[in-house]
Amino acid sequence: MNIMRKSSLIILTVLFLLSLFYSISYAERLDRALFKKIEANLMCTDGCGMYLKTCENATAQKMRKDIISMLTKGMNEKEIYGRMISVYGEEVMAAPPVSSKFNIIAWAGPFVAIIIGFIVIYICLDRWIFNSRKAEAGTDINEKEIEQYEDYLDEEIKKHY
Known part of the structure; x- marks a missing residue:
């Protein structure tokens, strides 16, 4: 035992x-x-x-x-x-901890700012280019000026040819 x-x-x-x-x-x-x-x-x-x-x-x-x-x-x-x-x-x-809204904004803020910056630059360039093209297309020369230039052009052509 x-x-x-x-x-x-x-x-x-x-x-x-x-x-x-x-x-x-x-x-x-x-x-x-x-x-x-x-x-x-x-x-x-x-x-x-x-x-x-x-x-x-x-x-x-x-x-x-x-x-x-x-x-x-x-x-x-x-x-x-x-x-x-x-x-x-x-x-x-x-x-960042999800509980803190400030941390999420601080992490996402730069990316949002870059995207907004690109959008602003695109809009500014688009308006600038579009407006300059519109201004170029909108310049009207009256008929009198066209006749003067045609006469001048005819004289120059006769001189050289």
Whole structure:
């Protein structure tokens, strides 16, 4: 009976350790996927202008360690983004948060301004060219001037031919 107890205790311990090892490795895989997703949505803040997932400088390494630390503490994605924004400012986000209308306007504003600028330039050029063509077509020469020019032209032709 004593051997049976010891063997069952050893088997239970081994099973417990295996299940613990499996759950840790499974949790690491889930955290790695979440880590990669968070890393892809953040920017390095040292002024290089690179995504965190591609940057390899000291600031990026520190930011990665902070993210891993927050993941091991059990923080979710929104909490991590909130923490990173509170530490580094909103420029840490690779895309503007949808909740902030100012950020969306700030991101879309230059593109809208360029499009409006092209439209204004097109309208101005169109009116300028159209009006100049209309002015050229609208210049009427009266019949008296036409006769003078025809007479002058006839004289010049007679001189040379």
